[in-house]
Amino acid sequence: MKKSLMLYLFLLAILMNIFTYMFYSREVKFEKERYEKTTKRLRDSIGLVSSKLAESNYFTLENNENAQNYFDKSASGGKVILYEKLIPIVTEKLLDLNTNPNGNPYTGQDKIGPNKFIINKVKVLNHRWIIADFSNGEIWGEVLLKYFVNDNESIDFEVNQSLLYQK
Incomplete structure (x- = not known):
């Protein structure tokens, strides 16, 4: 067993x-x-x-070789502008205008009520266009801007079109 x-x-x-x-x-x-x-x-x-x-990111200056070549003026005897350095400078100059007491003049909108319109986000599309988002805390909108880099490296902006979203 x-x-x-x-x-x-x-x-x-x-x-x-x-x-x-x-x-x-x-x-x-x-x-x-x-x-x-x-x-x-x-x-x-x-x-x-x-x-x-x-x-x-297709419509960005970082990915658009034709727009980047626009700033390569060495062939015509001009000064070369590096787009990697240009994008933050353009964005900073545009956002610096938010300190205006009447709001950023490049929103394309006048001050409505007590709050001023300021630009929140900026995207540089190519060598000529910028799209930006703006608000006054209650009303939101977007603006399409032209920008120009002058020979003295100053930057000019021009409002092309602006729109406000309904509340």
Whole structure:
């Protein structure tokens, strides 16, 4: 009886080891497949986000080689303007005008009520155009501006069109 009990326990231990080995080997395979699926999904998501970002940045000075070449005046004997340095300068000059007591004059809107219109966000589209978002805290709008870089490196702005959104 003692020998048969030991035989049964030995067979049971072997069966338990086989089942444990099969369980863990399939678990590893399952986890590996799940990891591969998740990695593929994440790569697809990253690719989608990258393509959407590239598409949204299509109309920017950073990605428009023709607009960048406009500032390369070395062929005509003029001074070369680096667009990487120009974008923050243009943005800063436009935002500095927010300190005007009547609001930023390049919003294209007069002061309505007690609050003045100030520009919140600026995007330089190319060598000539800027789009900006403005508000007075209650009313929001957007403006399309022309900008000119003069020979003395001063920057002039001109309102092309402005619109206000309804409340």
